[in-house]
Amino acid sequence: MARDVMLTERAPGVDAGTGRIDVEDVHKVFTARRGGAAIEALRGVSVGIRPGEFVSLVGPSGCGKSTLLKMIAGLLEPSSGRIAIDGVPVKDPRRSVGMMFQTPELFPWRTVLKNVLLPIEIFRHEREYHRKRALELLEMVGLDGFHSALPRELSGGMQQRVALCRVLVSDPSVVLMDEPFGALDEFSRERLNVELLRIWEDARKTIVFVTHNINEAVFLSDRVVVMGTSPGQVLSVVDVPLGRTRRRTQQMMREPEFTDCVFEVRGLLGL
């Protein structure tokens, strides 16, 4: 199938990083203005993420999981400690790292296709190749025929699919997702999770996925980083023994390994 060839091959113009992420003893302190109390958002966080691994950050609100994600993205600077992607310290955002938010952030004045191609325009990459790639990605998430629709004509789930295509179109080696399906209804969320796994199995990107949904985290991930609050810190990293290469389906949620894993994470979070 030509489609699979296109999606697994590296797009031209992208530095073919492998997507290893090293977070070493990272602290983050937000200092309030006018001499208010400093808030310790993260204390001594160390995580190593292997190339092509799917890792979830799970924890209650205020555990600093989004802060950690933004620091990996180069959108925030750690107060101390070191974050590196493929051995290169993160100082600024980089093109090989894509980011997805809870809101789709599609631009209402762009068609679906032009929204997907936004990173290509910004990177000034070759257009014709990526136009084809974008159309294939849209087809893959079930949006073929919608390329000339406007965002307001799509449902919330469809909009988030477009956002998924947008982050994948430039073929980044790392994809950072900040509760990407958190605003969707349960049905759309589960469908998108299955689709995300299928895409990840095809394209083998490093994915860091922030969520507060434990089932979702265990269902998707190779490893779950369980985080706690005040200060934000890593409580434990739970391995999900469900196999990387085997295709995961909702059926998996019935298996005892899945349930054990969910209860282990719940236990760590004191639930």
Add this chain to the structure above:
Amino acid sequence: MVKAVNASGSPETAPAPTAPTAPPAPPRAWWARAARFLLRDRPELLLSPLALVLLVYLWYVVTSAGLVAPVLLPSPSAVGRALKVLLTAPWFPPNLWTTLLEAILGFLIAAVLAVAVAVLMDQIRLIRRVGYPYVVVLQVMPSVVLAPIFIVWFGFGISSKIVVSVSTAFFVILVNTLSGLASVPENSRLLMRSMCASRRQTFFKLTMPTALPYVFAAFKTAATLSLIGALVGEFITARSGLGRLLTQFSFALRQDMMFATVLVVGAVGIALYGLVAFLEKKVIWWR
């Protein structure tokens, strides 16, 4: 089981029998359908113009019964005659043109200046911090009070009216554009940053399109305000223009001509507003 409904309205079960069905009801006449539409679905289409007709009729009754002196309130027919005199007078087009020119130039200059200042304030933090208190104070000041000062500075000609027009229309555009530029969602900004977009790319691909609806909302208000500015300037002193005609007719106690001029001013205002609203639909096509 599929149910079908025949022309007489009684349900039948499928498969439909070949038995002859009742002949269809004859289509209603077009005027019957039109009346039904007007009376039941959209009564405002009829009642709204009717209200105007009633008002004019009331006006007619009051004036023809001699309840109000014609010097104070001319009859509708007198205003109609005055309007005809006004529109056919050789001195009318130059006066109309003067006011139009002042209002349009005033609007355009205000639009360019206000948008430029807003973008500078949005992009350069120092300018924003220094300038913002002045914007807050000046926007609540009724800028028409500056009109006499501008007349002294810029003379009795058209340029002083353009300045008054600019000053009346400027602040609404500035304030709205500023809030439009500031209305970019935080996550959209982060998205652009995560894609390593340059400032220029972020401005043209995100910030400017986000602000455009705010800018055009302000343009619509400013179109009317620029006309008001031009007229106020002409009220103070002018050689030509609709505002000058109004003051002259006022001195001459020609209420009929004043009413006719007011109608013309209203039409000009509606035309300017409509033009901007038309442009808005073209530019902000995605709404």
